[in-house]
Amino acid sequence: MSPPSGGFRIEKDTLGEVRVPADALWGPRTQRAVEAFRISGLRPHPAFVRGVVLIKKAAALANAEAGRLSVERRDAIVRACDEILAGKHAEQFVIDPFQAGAGVSHHMNVNEVIANLANEIAGHPRGSYALVTPEDHVNMGQSTNDVIPTAIRLASLELSRPLVVELEHLAAAFAAKAKEFSNVVKPGRTHLQDAVPMTLGQEFGGYAGVVRDAAGRIGHARRASLALGIGGTAAGTGLNADPKLRDRIIGYLHEWTGEHLQGARDLFTAMQSMAPAVELSGALRGAAIELSKIANDLRILVSGPRTGFGEIYLPVIQPGSSIMPGKVNPVMPEMLDMVCYQVIGNDEAVAWSAQAGQLELNVMMPEIAFALCFSLEILTSAIRTFRERCVVGITADAERAKWWIEQSPPLLVTALSPHIGYAKAADLAKRALEERKTLLEVALDEKVMPEADLRRILDPLPMTKGGVQE
Structure with a gap:
């Protein structure tokens, strides 16, 4: 990251002095990570940031209820969190997804930004930590080891909800086409050889069922993320946390997210195991496999226009060649294929990262957060675009299909x-x-x-x- 125009300020952490950009809301521990992890040029997913910020807001309220945090500090932290949740200061979350184990760097980035905002809200200069400190107040009764797994679950829930909706919309679009094409008789093919007659509507009705089932599997898989391990602190014992902190935080999170959140049955399990992320990522992989098959079917059915199947027409999006005039390609199914392959690869990364935890903690959580959020975002966007720019505009060439039957x-x-x-x-x-x-x-x-x-x-x-x- 290049130095800002405003120069630097000097801050200290337990290792010594650090030069921090003067206009940065982060502090010394974030700055060390920025300098150490110049890996991909990527930033944390906004949903992952929001997950951590929601936890911080809930913790401030819960710790104040327990009498451990003053009203002045509570109010300053809550206001800072609300500014971030409203979409402000997004540029302040700067840690590369490929970072120190467990997500300590990202966690401290959020803690430091909230602390500096809170201090400024209370009238203190940036970097002073006169009222609110990142570790003692923003992070009171918490640890990276319970915050990051909880934030991954919150981000997964936030991002998977619109994905399920988009899958249901896509299923409905295919079902509408099935009705439209109910009398278009065409060759049914097995082993890529002519089999028996069927209707194009039956083929598209099959696609509707496949997509609907994929939505159901993702909807089921996301339930595992409803059980939160917040309150376990460093190793699951709850050391340094008020006994009621866990329930209070979860109560606030339930109210704000609308999800039926609950405390994990066993805090040690919730900290050691990344099974909820694995289950959801696996369901995404399954959906990607199904969607890729459908995309490839459409590429075959539209092939030609004269020497291929040519049984359907896809909406024309753009010219298909830099050298062949008049050529048009099935770009939306091609795009969907690429996204599906990325999702399948991301699931592999989640699986390897999940098995790489040792003893009481999985240190590969930043990779899990990155891969899972990335998959959820691109799959949702790809399905929406595929439906809007392709599926709803598909038309049939009934005469071509009939000709194939006769031949x-x-x-x-x-x-x-x-x-x-x-x-x-x-x-x-x-x-x-x-x-x-x-x-x-x-x-x-x-x-x-x-x-x-x-x-x-x-x-x-x-x-x-x-x-x-x-």
Whole structure:
């Protein structure tokens, strides 16, 4: 980070003096981390910052109720937190996601910014800590080791709620298309080979169900994040925390977030295990796998426009080539694929980080927070964009789909099998393919049954409704 135009101020921590940018709201411990961890150029996710700030606000109120924090300090801390939660001072949260273990650097960044804001609100100069200090007051009764896991859960809950909503909207969009395409008969394909007739509506109805199920799995997975381990402090014992601090903090968080938060059954478990993050990330991975499959299906169905399947049209977003005039690409499914692959990779990072905890603490929590928040944000945005800019505008080429049905004897011959036998039906399909004739032409030539019966049995639309064609 380049020095600001305002020069520097000198602050001290337990290791000695540190030059801090004069206009920075952070303090010496943040500055040491800024100088030490110049890794990615990335900043903490805003939802992760908000999670920590909500905990700090709740703790100030709870500690004041316990008589451990003065009203003046409480009010200054709460006002500082409210400014941050209102969207101010976002530029002050500067720690690279790849930082010291457990998230101590990020935690102290938040503590120091709140402390300096609180002091300024009370009329004291930045860096003086005359009324409020980061460690003694903002962090009273807390530890990185219970704050960061709790903040990850709060961020997960905040970001997963709109994701579930977007998935439900996408499922509804596919369901609407299923109704619109209910009479568009097309080839059903298995092993990428012609199988039996189906409707485009049935295909899109399948997509609606897949997406709806993915939303349900994520909705279920997010419940694990409702159990909070705040109050465990350094190792789960609750050392230095008022006995009622935990319940009071959770009460405030429940009120502010609208989530049904509760204390973890075992504080040691909540501190040692990253299982809630693993469960949610795994559900995101599952959704990404399903969505990528759908995206790739759409890429196949729109392929062409003349030499591919060409059964649907996607909305045109942009020219598709720098050298080939007139070319248009399925850019929205391509974008969704890329996001899904990133989410799958992020889940791998979460899994490795979660297993890397030792004894009473997982020191890889900053990576878990980064990967999980990143996945939740990009998947939500990608699904919304995919729905708005692609799915709602999909149209069908019914004539093209019908032409494919007519060109492929194997698509229709299954319906004949109950009437003439599997072997005879296979012979008809084989001959039709070899002679480049329709199945009806070959069946009429071999007089397997009266023409009226053949035409009725080989009508593709009734085949899509199941049963034996009579």
